[in-house]
Amino acid sequence: MQDYAVFRTPETINYGRNAFGKIGVEAAVRGNKAVIISDKIMEKLGYVSECRDLLRKEQIESAVYLGVESEPTDRFVEEALQLLQDEQCDVVISLGGGSCIDTAKAIAVIATNGGHIEEYMGLKRIATSPPLPHIAIPTTAGTGSEATDATIITNTSNDVKMMIKQPAFMPNVAIVDPLLSVSSPKSVTAATGVDALSHAIEAYISRKSQPMTDMLALSSMEKIVRSLKKAYEDGENIQAREEMSLGSLQAGMAFTNASVCLVHGMSRPIGALFHVPHGFSNAMLLPAVLEFSKEHCVERLADLGRFFNPHSGVSDKAVAEIAVESVKQLCLELNIPNLEGWGINHTEFQQVISKMAEDAIASGSPDNNPRIPTKQEIEKLYQTCYSYQFSSQKSVSN
Structure with a gap:
């Protein structure tokens, strides 16, 4: 083991059955309008509409990006970021597997630090401003991305899967509800x-x-x-x-x-x-x-x-x-x-x-x-x- 170690986690973790119900409360203390990064499967299962309903109960409006497919790419990041900016959202919510969470991490950082996601590869660009608040809600039991300070995004120009790791990419909140993985x-x-x-x-x-x-x-x-x-x-x-x-x-x-x-x-x-x-x-x-x-x-x-x-x-x-x-x-x-x-x-x-x-x-x-x-x-x-x-x-x- 090294002489000293650093240990990072999200600032808040809600876990266990029905933890999903906390999304409105967590969002309400962090902003006024959320962009939900998800996919068409989550929409079909009804999780996206349930999330929006829970947000409305706390007077939080939302916009939805459903373009994530399989592994996340820089194209998804650009599209989701444009929606966030157009809708003037100040909270990011990811709902789905690791691809949704990784895409959300990227836009939360770029929204306040600028640039393109590939510029953050290899610490060439450091996020110096706090990212937008990000609430990560995994619907699979696997990636653990809701509790990591890394995002993996494919650069479509050279087919390189970029592993980008900086403290700013850590979600503020993780909501881990096993009932969401039943599907x-x-x-x-x-x-x-x-x-x-x-x-x-x-x-x-x-x-x-x-x-x-x-x-x-x-x-x-x-x-x-x-x-x-x-x-x-x-x-x-x-x-x-x-x-x-x-x-x-x-x-x-x-x-x-x-x-x-x-x-x-x-x-x-x-x-x-x-x-x-x-x-x-x-x-x-x-x-x-x-x-x-x-x-x-x-x-x-x-x-x-x-x-x-x-x-x-x-x-x-x-x-x-x-x-x-x-x-x-x-x-x-x-x-x-x-x-x-x-x-x-x-x-x-x-x-x-x-x-x-x-x-x-x-x-x-x-x-x-x-x-x-x-x-x-x-x-x-x-x-x-x-x-x-x-x-x-x-x-x-x-």
């Missing part, structure tokens, strides 16, 4: 759940981990291991949904302060070039990257392994192996596809492996990994992950 289809529950697990694992094995993040990462891993399959198999299991929502929130708080590692560094280029949603691309990579890293973080992976097999009394090395095999088995049971199974063309994939490895290294995340890879090792991992088999011959039963 998530099985595939989204699976992908976002493994995404949250990867956040917790990478925060725990990161070279930048600290006692505060360790506490949250361990709690998150325990909840996700216990509840993800239950939520996947029965979307109406509210207790499982509750544990997943809280586990995702804890993982978000952990990784925004401890940083992510190799999985995320390799995941972003896949999303940018092949438009694979972030949760799926993380899930596709996680088992193989853990195999690559395990000899350099045996004790920490053993802690994960004991959540899967709490009765194991064998050595840390053996339980670390159980952790890797259990993650593989979990991905298999959740029907996570490999890159080939997703439909990515093999020839096209081969042609961009070198660029993806370069972009992964440029993100900085691989340098936090317990085993820091070379460019050639990352290229080999991409090759491995393309047709990776999650099935395991080893028993990992509890």
